Amino acid sequence: MNSLEQLRQAEQALLEIFSGIDAQVKHNLQRVLDAFRHHxxxxxxxxxxxxxxxxxxxxxxxxxxxxxxxxxxxxxxxxxxxxxxxxxxxxxxxxxxxxxxxxxxxxxxxxxxxxxxxxxxxxxxxxxxxxxxxxxxxxxxxxxxxxxxxxxxxxxxxxxxxxxxxxxxxxxxxxxxxxxxxxxxxxxxxxxxxxxxxxxxxxxxxxxxxxxxxxxxxxxxxxxxxxxxxxxxxxxxxxxxxxxxxxxxxxxxxxxxxxxxxxxxxxxxxxxxxxFLAPQMVGEAVKGTYLTGYVFDKLGYPVNPAPLAPRGDVIQAIKLGSAKKLIAFCKAIQQYSPIGSYLDPVPDEMPGYESQVVMAGGTFIEGSTLELSADGPLREPYIVYCQGGTHWTHVSIALQAAIEAVGET
Structure with missing residues (x-):
């Protein structure tokens, strides 16, 4: 099965969860609107x-x-x-x-x-x-x-x-x-x-x-x-x-x-x-975590959270198992970013971090992790942390490239 078909299957399987996320977005937006109106x-x-x-x-x-x-x-x-x-x-x-x-x-x-x-x-x-x-x-x-x-x-x-x-x-x-x-x-x-x-x-x-x-x-x-x-x-x-x-x-x-x-x-x-926009943007990012977790679980990689588990943040972790795959994943995300798609992420020292880190983040705001980005420290077991996404469809497009870059386990 090719990467596009894998993503189509994942999207169909997650329709009910996506609908539940939309209902939660509405609830949180109501809370924001109430505060705007009150003040x-x-x-x-x-x-x-x-x-x-x-x-x-x-x-x-x-x-x-x-x-x-x-x-x-x-x-x-x-x-x-x-x-x-x-x-x-x-x-x-x-x-x-x-x-x-x-x-x-x-x-x-x-x-x-x-x-x-x-x-x-x-x-x-x-x-x-x-x-x-x-x-x-x-x-x-x-x-x-x-x-x-x-x-x-x-x-x-x-x-x-x-x-x-x-x-x-x-x-x-x-x-x-x-x-x-x-x-x-x-x-x-x-x-x-x-x-x-x-x-x-x-x-x-x-x-x-x-x-x-x-x-x-x-x-x-x-x-x-x-x-x-x-x-x-x-x-x-x-x-x-x-x-x-x-x-x-x-x-x-x-x-x-x-x-x-x-x-x-x-x-x-x-x-x-x-x-005002935050509830909607977070909802899209959460959909992206479900999609990422679902397809990489099907490819045989350990994922955290589990594919259908409730989310506690906008981060999806994937245990890729090698530095080569970690770098390849980040390169694929960078190539399908709106900003700096022509750049190749390379591991480097980062202020405040213990290990070298490879980061993909072609974001409009530098370092924004509510926009789609991926990063991970170059240390075993070589976990990539994929987060954010202003719309889940962008996550899906980038994931197609990431799946092809790292392949199955």
Whole structure:
């Protein structure tokens, strides 16, 4: 069977799941529209101010809209956040103090957080450099949260629990909202003062609720991922309990300035419009993960999540088994990207990553992972992480080339 026929069969098999995704998109869009209407968003909110960014009505309204959409008390949505890692770091530095303990409850954190914590590198002002203790609860052999271990894991000085929602560069299931709610419940039972923090990258609008709807105190993410709707050119957000959000904002700017500063550089319209489009764009990307998982499972490759399993983020992992196939897959995705289709991805060092990484991303916004992209570290078992896609039909076209590039197992 050729690659085109394989994809046609997959599309037919997934029709019911695609219909369910469309219903969820409608639900999430209703939530966004309600917030826009409640805060009376109008064209006058698109104008920005210069300099310090004081009294930026658009920025202040966007923060309120975003908080309502996310089920949070407050939010700061800023183009000054360089990345999701930067937003997460601001949240961690805002909350934690010397002598506090941070406990990661879903095994090892994403590569780019290792230097923030102090697990790699030295002398750059990591959390460990500042006297913050770090501990992690390993996953079970099945790659799941160690629920039994978590039930007794919280100490008196455990100030913050780090919950990484997405699988990152690990072979595990991304967390569902129900699992996150269970983590919060177990943590708060042991110490009500422990802050439950979620790295929400890749997870926004995947389900009909966000972590802050189910008791999470604070979360952070990137605007060039899900909530930017593929339009926002840079930035990130922090959302949650108002005092904790302000503490994070004080790390982004300075104590005494916090959320009151920061020019928006005439980006307000894109920030609002990206949020409006986000549910639809995420829905298309999720369809793409199902399609990718389905066809590569049929080709004999281990895939995570499983072909028909519920999704926890916009990432589909495929265990390709060799560096040659990993590079070939990324080259095929690049060749069927709208931007830079003529380029060949090659493995290279990336700031913040432990291993060399090969990345395909012919995206309109550099590094946007809600647009179709694929990447993976050059280390065994050579897993490619395929994510995003503004419309599933683009994913299907690119997959045809990827199937032909790597073949069956």
């Amino acid at each position: 009376r968003v109008g064209a006058h909110h698109f104008a920005g101010v210069s300099g310090y960014g004081h009294d930026d009505l658009g920025r202040e309204t966007l923060d309120k809209v975003f908080a309502e959409v996310m089920g949070a008390e407050a939010a700061v949505v800023r183009v000054q956040f360089v990345s999701g890692t930067h937003a997460i770091a601001c949240a961690l530095y805002g909350v934690l103090r010397p002598g506090d303990e941070m406990l990661a409850v879903v095994g090892s954190p994403y590569d780019t957080l290792e230097e923030v914590i102090g697990l790699r590198g030295q002398g750059q002002g990591s959390l460990i450099d500042f006297g913050i203790k770090y501990r992690q609860l390993e996953l079970t052999a099945a790659g799941k949260v160690d629920w039994q271990g978590l039930s007794t894991a919280i100490n008196e000085n455990t100030r913050l629990v780090l919950i990484q929602r997405s699988c990152g560069y690990s072979w595990r299931s991304s967390l569902s909202i129900a699992e996150i709610e269970k983590i919060v419940h177990l943590v708060k039972q042991q110490n009500p003062n422990t802050v439950c923090f979620v790295d929400n990258c890749y997870g926004e609008f995947i389900e009909t609720q966000e972590p802050t709807h189910v008791g999470v105190d604070l979360m952070a993410g990137s605007l060039i991922k899900n909530p930017g709707g593929t339009l926002v050119t840079a930035g990130g957000y922090v959302a949650g309990r108002a005092d904790l959000v302000e503490a994070a904002a004080c790390r982004l700017t300075a104590p005494g300035i916090g959320s009151a500063g920061g020019a928006t550089f005439d980006q307000n319209r894109l920030l609002f419009q990206g949020l």
